[in-house]
Amino acid sequence: MWQAKHVAMLLEQAGQQTELVPLVSRGDTDMRPIDSTRQVGVFTKRIQQALLDDEADIAVHSMKDLPTEVDPRLHLVAVPQREIVNDCIVSPARWSLDTLPHKARIGTGSRRRAAQMKHHRSDLSIEPIRGNLQTRLAKLENGDYDAIMLAAAGILRLEMESLPRIELPLSEMLPAPGQGALAIEVLAEAEATIAQTRCLNDPRSRAAVTAERTLLANLNGGCLAPIAAYASFQGDSLHLESVVLSADGSVRLADQRSLPLASGEMQAIAIEIANQASEVLASQGAKALIGR
Numbered sequence: 001m002w003q004a005k006h007v008a009m010l011l012e013q014a015g016q017q018t019e020l021v022p023l024v025s026r027g028d029t030d031m032r033p034i035d036s037t038r039q040v041g042v043f044t045k046r047i048q049q050a051l052l053d054d055e056a057d058i059a060v061h062s063m064k065d066l067p068t069e070v071d072p073r074l075h076l077v078a079v080p081q082r083e084i085v086n087d088c089i090v091s092p093a094r095w096s097l098d099t100l101p102h103k104a105r106i107g108t109g110s111r112r113r114a115a116q117m118k119h120h121r122s123d124l125s126i127e128p129i130r131g132n133l134q135t136r137l138a139k140l141e142n143g144d145y146d147a148i149m150l151a152a153a154g155i156l157r158l159e160m161e162s163l164p165r166i167e168l169p170l171s172e173m174l175p176a177p178g179q180g181a182l183a184i185e186v187l188a189e190a191e192a193t194i195a196q197t198r199c200l201n202d203p204r205s206r207a208a209v210t211a212e213r214t215l216l217a218n219l220n221g222g223c224l225a226p227i228a229a230y231a232s233f234q235g236d237s238l239h240l241e242s243v244v245l246s247a248d249g250s251v252r253l254a255d256q257r258s259l260p261l262a263s264g265e266m267q268a269i270a271i272e273i274a275n276q277a278s279e280v281l282a283s284q285g286a287k288a289l290i291g292r
């Protein structure tokens, strides 16, 4: 709802009228451990269906939740300015990755977060958790976990800035492809809506997300894979950091590279840098790690 209201506000600032269409997705209601369901698009399918059924004109997703497979009936018209990309450890004592007690119990359903935590701290006990933020925080307060992991962007969007937490540096915890970014989808044939929503696009945020998601797609990883990637603009270059891990964090393949922006069109550079990175990671055995 925060994300949809945020996009409505941006559109209203651009002189467009909007109406909110609240929806509930399976991702909101299904409390089974996310890894066990092996489903993709649990947060996004319901919203996409609203476009196909003409219940809504504009879909607002978390980019991180949007599967990389493209539905030809839909068009990703815009990626707005991206938020903070980091992950956080939430705990009353504000433990960091280094100060967490020995064998602390960490609540996360993310294999990417679990593997990176275990890579740095193999003693930690990673335990599954589901539910919305309020549910997760209640479980933390109840003592079910010593700490839980959350995206900083989600905490800020829920206006929970006072939550006791440590933001993890990218060197310890690289984000999921697309983390902290929004995705605006419309029907591919909706030319008028495309024209009205194009103004929401931030070309640099879009290029960064394209690089990260191309890497993910090239390695056949869904949103559940232990794959992390972060693209950023550094001077006159696009920079891409990517990491693929074994589930237990004992194996960690990493790649870092830059391409000058002068070498071509920005979206093409984003795809090229991802292709180079995924080729190197694949040659080091990334695909076997992901399947494990």
Ligand SMILES: NCc1[nH]cc(CCC(=O)O)c1CC(=O)O
Residues within 6 Å of the ligand: 062, 063, 064, 065, 149, 150, 151, 153, 154, 178, 179, 180, 181, 182
């Ligand atoms: N899978 C749930 C989800 N999808 C997007 C966010 C956070 C916001 C974002 O990363 O854009 C979250 C929660 C979390 O990872 O803590």
